[in-house]
Amino acid sequence: MxxxxxxxxxxxxxxxxxxxxxxxxxxxxxxxxxxxxxxxxxxxxxxxxxxxxxxxxxxxxxxxxxxxxxxxxxxxxxxxxxxxxxxxxxxxxxxxxxxxxxxxxxxxxxxxxxxxxxxxxxxxxxxxxxxxxxxxxxxxxxxxxxxxxxxxxxxxxxxxxxxxxxxxxxxxxxxxxxxxxxxxxxxxxxxxxxxxxxxxxxxxxxxxxxxxxxxxxxxxxxxxxxxxxxxxxxxxxxxxxxxxxxxxxxxxxxxxxxxxxxxxxxxxxxxxxxxxxxxxxxxxxxxxxxxxxxxxxxxxxxxxxxxxxxxxxxxxxxxxxxxxxxxxxxxxxxxxxxxxxxxxxxxxxxxxxxxxxxxxxxxxxxxxxxxxxxxxxxxxxxxxxxxxxxxxxxxxxxxxxxxxxxxxxxxxxxxxAPKAIQQFDGVEEVRELHGSVLLIGFGRFGQIVSQPLLDRGYSLSLIDTDAEMIHDAGNFGFKVFYGDGTRPDILHAAGAGNARLIIAAANDPKAVTRIVELVKEEYPLTPILARAFDREHSLKLVEAGADYQIRETVESAFSMGREALIRLGDDPDDADEVMERFRARDAERFSLEVAEGISAGVSLIIGNKTKPERG
The missing domain is CATH 1.20.1530.20 (Na+/H+ antiporter like fold)
Known part of the structure; x- marks a missing residue:
């Protein structure tokens, strides 16, 4: 001093x-x-x-x-x-x-x-x-x-x-x-x-x-x-x-x-x-x-x-x-x-x-x-x-x-330093659930997915690993149980064996891939829909056996492209036609990549130029 x-x-x-x-x-x-x-x-x-x-x-x-x-x-x-x-x-x-x-x-x-x-x-x-x-x-x-x-x-x-x-x-x-x-x-x-x-x-x-x-x-x-x-x-x-x-x-x-x-x-x-x-x-x-x-x-x-x-x-x-x-x-x-x-x-x-x-x-x-x-x-x-x-x-x-x-x-x-300890007061762990749909991951993606299902009267079993989110969801009337979907015993307790459909919407690409692999191994007759984070992840999910996968940003990006065309003066019908053409082109290219077994280094061909695409 x-x-x-x-x-x-x-x-x-x-x-x-x-x-x-x-x-x-x-x-x-x-x-x-x-x-x-x-x-x-x-x-x-x-x-x-x-x-x-x-x-x-x-x-x-x-x-x-x-x-x-x-x-x-x-x-x-x-x-x-x-x-x-x-x-x-x-x-x-x-x-x-x-x-x-x-x-x-x-x-x-x-x-x-x-x-x-x-x-x-x-x-x-x-x-x-x-x-x-x-x-x-x-x-x-x-x-x-x-x-x-x-x-x-x-x-x-x-x-x-x-x-x-x-x-x-x-x-x-x-x-x-x-x-x-x-x-x-x-x-x-x-x-x-x-x-x-x-x-x-x-x-x-x-x-x-x-x-x-x-x-x-x-x-x-x-x-x-x-x-x-x-x-x-x-x-x-x-x-x-x-x-x-x-x-x-x-x-x-x-x-x-x-x-x-x-x-x-x-x-x-x-x-x-x-x-x-x-x-x-x-x-x-x-x-x-x-x-x-x-x-x-x-x-x-x-x-x-x-x-x-x-x-x-x-x-x-x-x-x-x-x-x-x-x-x-x-x-x-x-x-x-x-x-x-x-x-x-x-x-x-x-x-x-x-x-x-x-x-x-x-x-x-x-x-x-x-x-x-x-x-x-x-x-x-x-x-x-x-x-x-x-x-x-x-x-x-x-x-x-x-x-x-x-x-x-x-x-x-x-x-x-010790990591922040999640507060589990009022949070229930997974027990025997019997929903017609098992939704794994109730974050921003899973919450949107759940809305049309609930509107049509389907019963959902909701599990997640974020205790704070579970608390917040409870304040809005959602009953979410604590459970790690990458564990076979948790899947069983969450009712995966009785579910008509399983949706993997977790906020971790590796976790989503692991969930798909477990479901196809333990419950091969149950359809599983998966949230993909980019094109490379989509290919991994297809390889793991996902019945349906979608990149979390692709539809919002297509919608943004359509709106941009309309704002620039295109007729809405013409804009829809353009976007449908690009959807079809994207799906065709993705099918070819799956067939060729490409899981890395994916390219998007625009005109005569090739640029890396991660979306």
Missing amino acids: LAASRDNRTTQEQGTYFVAGEVTEAAHAAESAVAHGGMNLTAVVVLLAAAVIAVPLFRRLGLGSILGYLAAGLLVGPSVLAIFDDPQSIIHVAELGVVLFLFIIGLEMQPSRLWSMRGEIFGLGLLQVGGAIAVLVWVGVILGYPWAASFVAGAGFVMTSTAVVMQMLDERGEMSQPKGRRIVSILLFEDLAIVPLLALVAFLAPGAEEATMSDRLTGIAIGLASIAVLVLAGRYLLDPMFRLLARFGAREVMTAAALLVVLGAAVLLQEGGLSMAMGAFLAGVLLSESSFRHQLEAEIEPFRGLLLGLFFMGVGMALDLKVIAENWVVIAISVPTYMILKTLVIYIVGRLLKASRSEALERAVMMAQGGEFAFVLYASATQFGILTPIWNANLTAIIICSMVLTPFMMILHDRF
Whole structure:
């Protein structure tokens, strides 16, 4: 945590701290480059090359893109190749990637949805942040540092890295899931918490008693006023502005306007004493119901991805190996101590608020690191004299180390953490069933298949292996039993021997193939219809003996093709004729493939060209 180095000169060089949103150093660097005849394109090429090589390599190794960017930054930074000697200037500009990311998240958060999250933001968020601060403050106190410094150090580590967590949620496809929404809620509360924490830093500073209550109230009023101005502008100005630009502006003007809105909102709230990220997020929320929402997202996305990657590279460059080497004992103790304590607090809070064990553990591991807002807090505390430059340098190294370790922790979590246990309360296992139709798999495909059968009065025996789906189906009046259709004993108990028809509609190609093989082996006189996932799977099902199979997307694709012809001006009867011809051609080609025994490398011949077909 807080270091014991005696070399003030070295510490002063290493004690450079980050201030989110400041681009002053980057501006000076740009002016210097211009003064010397232009940009250093060699450095830009090196930066891009490092990312292009490292990120795909790390993703291929299963380590994720974040570690790839961090490794690339460390390689070209001052600690290794020293191609770049000023990572802070890169980080200050690249933090715009975090700002743009928050804007895109805001576009997905309509005001009604955000209002529905208020309990999670101010309940879950407050409990986690408050609990973590209360625990982490004692790390510094136990190590013998002043109360004020210990509080700032612990509170800074509580501020999770929005960039790291959002990127992981995005890569794991969990952003829109309930557990992802809860994590986003906590991050939003942390963004809000940085404001009172910065005010508290000013209050704890030596000589802070000189600041009057009037000064503090004025600061709060300015912050609220900046939010009010942003809300009014978003309500009455933004949509008309984009409507006007769409009518008269060029494509590049729309791009410039999108960036203007994001950066303008960020600067407005920063000037009001709040965070740039919060300004961008609120701008996104205000535009979330605009008809230009998707256009804005498309304009911003390329900048967001590039700058966010640059941010992680900048963090990698800022990992000063000299600081770690000189203070490795303190850092080696502090990093795991902070991360373990924060993980425990997050897990306990999650369990207290009824999160499942798997969700609480995943959230705790994912949010175990410190984040970019800690740099803001430590910078302010250093300016006010609460932290010395020595302590600030080492706290910065601790935060960066925790950010680097998080992807590794997630890899270990995914590999060794217990899998989510399905809740079987109220779920009945297969017993002796006697339906005229046995339907195996009651997901999105099986549910549609069941409707005409039920409408005609046929009795169905429904089995599936997804306990959550069985619960949900029960809420809609469907009695689904738990059972694995790839087991002969389950098929027997489910009434396969008495069924007039068996339908294999499971959501797993291998399972469907196995079910077909078992049915034809055990009940050869019972017809079985099978859900195929692509053409190759269809051929395997025919080989296994399925009486009928159909690719799950083929009819919807034919329907889409017919509608496309009609929308383009074709007569509906002509469109039907065309689609029937293609249906017949597809069936004829499939019959030939079955006859020839082709089960791989299937081709679709269009004119004189041959293209692979997987559908």
